[in-house]
Amino acid sequence: GGGVGGDVELAWRPWGPGAAPWLAVTGTNGKTTTVRMLASILEAAGLRTAAVGNIGVSLLDAVLGEREYDVLAVELSSYQLHWAPSVRVHSAAVLNLAPDHLDWHGSMEAYAADKGRIYEGNRVACVYNVADKATEDLVREADVEEGCRAIGFTLGTPGPSELGVVEGLLVDRAFVENRRENAQELAEVSDVRPPAPHNIANALAAAALARAFGVDAKAVRDGLKAFRPDPHRIEPVEEVGGVTYVDDSKATNTHAAEASLAAYEPIVWIAGGLAKGATFDELVQKSAKRLRGAVLIGADRALIREALARHAPEVPVVDLDRTDTGAMSEAVREAARLARPGDTVLLAPACASMDMFTNYNERGDAFADAVRALAATGDA
Template structure:
């Protein structure tokens, strides 16, 4: 796949064009009008650029209202099927792409062919930030990004800092940097899509939480996916935080070109060595940011302080603590922030408990790595799985989790992939069909819940951790989780 273009000399976008420069007469095409595209279009018109938004889908609801406002301010819109098949005859000086647009999208390929630079929304935000503005702490990984970003923000806020979670969670990064409200720290969740289009970012600290197969249909290979994730470490000033239990993340740190003095900080569920944070007798311990780290550790919190003490959530807490400590927060703020933290909906959320069976919504588990983490948090489960696999495979998951599987209920387009992996590695596990693809979302989930209930025993969990994206049957993972919760409550109420 073709990558982002460097700034071309034949266009009027100098490499250092930023917030305090004149954008008058600079023609910018914004590809996509989602959250990030809308924020980019708004900021660029404010700076005086000539902005055209291109999207094959008509804006709906609040997005339509925002489009109407931007049009009144001079932003032009080209929307509808086929409009993104090429650049206009007179090419723009810059294309700003939304994260979901693949590098091989016709408009982006045309930009590359004609030497037009392509920036992502994060690249644009970095160039528009104020030099004396808030610090950027960036996090990425296959799983746990949103939770860890929000944990980090909670710790920073407990230390009295003005901090916000932005990027792939909350507001777009562009909107955050353009906001006149003073902030101390932006904790930025970065997807592999966003990182693919970055070139000049140099964060204060950055973390890659883990790496596993995901979005291979977008990146083309695991190597390309990992390379995109690794860009988060480029130019880091203070700390590159990595997962000791995931050597691929350490390899990304070793390969990164960082600022002089930047440190590699590992987090581990085991006893930490010097330069790491880890766990000692159920205490989260810091041997990275204490003066006597070669001989002692500082307690940060207890595992019992966490709302969810499953291994992957403890790992998230350690990564968040390392990021916040790299910014200089005291140890007490780590404990206070973690004690008050609660994960968002659809993340191992217990939606009901009846007859000794827990019904757990982890619809946010949209890849096999996340689903396995969820399965490891229960002793035995009737697992509801399936959807769009995004190029991932399920053999490793089944091998690791087969002793925990009471039964599996399959839904979605790529259910056959999971069924085949179960047949190869866990043929003794009952595999059942959920709702038909011809049913609506609520009917699909109601059928899956009825089927799961028949196979669950006292002490089991019925776990929605699909390991797949949702868009084949549901609007998004939240709608899938809501449908599960509603189906569970309706079923139990009927009983």
Template sequence: MTDSGEGMDQMNWENLHVTVAGLGVSGVPAAKVLHGLGAVVTVVDGGDGPRQQAQAEELRALGVTVRLGDGDSLPDETDLIVTAPGWPPYSPLFQVAEKLDIPIWGDVELAWRLRRPHPATGEPAPWLAITGTNGKTTTVRMLASILTAAGRRTAAVGNVGVSVLEAVLAEEPYDVLAVELSSYQLHWAPSVHPYSAVVLNIAPDHLDWHGSMEAYAADKGRIYEGNVVACVYNVADPATEELVREAEVEEGCRAVGFTLGAPALAQLGVVDGLLVDRAFIPDRRHAAAELASVEDVQPSAPHNIADALAAAALARAYGVEPRAVRDGLRAFRPDAHRIAFVAEVDGVAYVDDSKATNPHAAAASLAAYESVVWIAGGLAKGAEMDGLVAAAAPRLRAAVLMGADRAVIRAALDAHAPHLPVFELPDGVVGAAAMEAVVNAASGFAEPGDTVLLAPACASMDMFTNYGERGDLFAAAVHAL
């Protein structure tokens, strides 16, 4: 069976044989929805642990077939595969499917095909979509806050918040959706065409999954396909503008940039401490509309301001008034572990940015402070640290390193900041004991006016359950001071 691109959303799901690849937060809802539509659903998952067993029992009780411990074999008579986003394209299951010309969708693609008309407009709720290496979750939540301030029924969905399937099938329909999409999800979403979209930034990440930087960027760029009003790009990251140039969009769709400097024509930017719009006003050649002040964005770190401008651009593309942008940004509060102030102790600020799990995110965090004692390290996932350290070196008072790949950061510090004081946590210390040790070491280096910043530039799983636990233990160690 071939994928006609637009036809399967109108198809008769009754008795269609659908294989769902993977359980988890996307696979289980997809299986339930497909079963409810009348499809013959088989779920395959390579795991066979307690979590998978519990999820399998829940689905089997509904009449769904579940095969655990075997994620490679394609069930007989499969007409369509719906995959969890984490399954890479080179999985054996997909290689077999491609030879048989069986379409492969992600849960986002399934949700797009199942959208329902809004009773007030007769059209499905438009999607304002966000991707990028860093900043997606903050931006999508800012956007949802702005849309809410404008009186729209909305939700932050996709890779965050409400599941996109749940949102499109909600009994009370949404007016518009703020949709966060990862590169994984975009790879498996061939027909998703957002109303407007933004790529916040592009930096090396997930290259083992995508195979190359070019493939990773191309999947990010899919978010611009079919845009109706605006393709929003980051002026400071030319790769995002290049993706706009390559996209096939609806006639009349415009490229709109955002910048931390004064905006040129068709851009949003910052002038005298104000966020302003020169893209969505009638006299944009000679004037700019005030949207908000820098102080309306908390914390007012540069990357947070950039995220606010991107969210504002998407909201303005949808027709939101400037006042709602201001009110939405004022109401927004960032999620935990994203450049979150923890406490001030003896004149030293302690900030938790445990979510900075790659060098690009850590660079944005470090740029927000003048004098930093930097806590870093963990699993580098093959990333290089030289560019990060070279740029941050003038701001560093000292560094406290931990984790399996701390030597990668130490080597970069030796090359670019050879006289910087450095403490390295020995191997074998993990969890609360590890964080207590690194916070105590950092406090010993810090002077009044400094910021002790947890921005690890690495993943956490070598020493902690996840980045959330890492941040929580950092906060606990700071409060213990």
């Protein structure tokens, strides 16, 4: 016990058998969105719930406060799981596993093991990502209660015991009668905002946990429709001169940036900041063919410039050697110069913001202000 996030262990202990069950989510990226989507779905089902953990209500407040809940949607980080050995939840999802926070956990194996603790003692469902085999391996290794099921989510056609996508629909082949032959339509892809691939995956994971709790299909759709995404998380700002400007300032690591870079094409990419020990080769390799150009800002931009030179030498790069407050408006003007109608200018820094800004919110606001200034001058 003790240490970082020990409050999760404390929050767990007061629960008796009559207390509200937890539906829990962990993963490198998408946790907050998935938990908020899940709470929205549970609310649409008429359940008393809250999104708790690193967001919204703190776990201790939810547990010790006056309000009574039917079920809690709980975001748990690898740190919190590490320090909460006795937590046992109704059902849990591991969304993905990427090498993040390795400086703290020491190795990818230790990091994965901490994430995998979320499945220990699950009663109804262990939800995993079909596209990320590491998450399925964690389910296999987990010691769960008798009758608990492994439930996959996929952006492809779901097999039995999976949720997936068929012809623009989110469908459930896990929580239905005769899942060999039957599928239940839950929602349309267009009900998910934004309908970027990684976010549809988040919606499927949230839906799987809600269905594990017995929520009907209509509440899944209503909850997804009612959900509003976080500011600065793949947030379209404005269209100027046929070019769409998208703020993903919250993409503070390469894994998050990879998700938004995969959602658009062609892209003028604004990136850079504090790398926190990250490398950019894999990100650039995966995204190279989608890039129209790149504008680099911030302290560690040379690392991204070098990766671009290695893996995307034909992509034009503007390297802005300044970290003052006006840097973002220059970055937006340079991006506008590189972009053509139909392109997306995407702020997905893949880095932390503290070299130039107070936080990623301020960075995203600076980007949005610069885009609006561009629109006002008609400088497109």
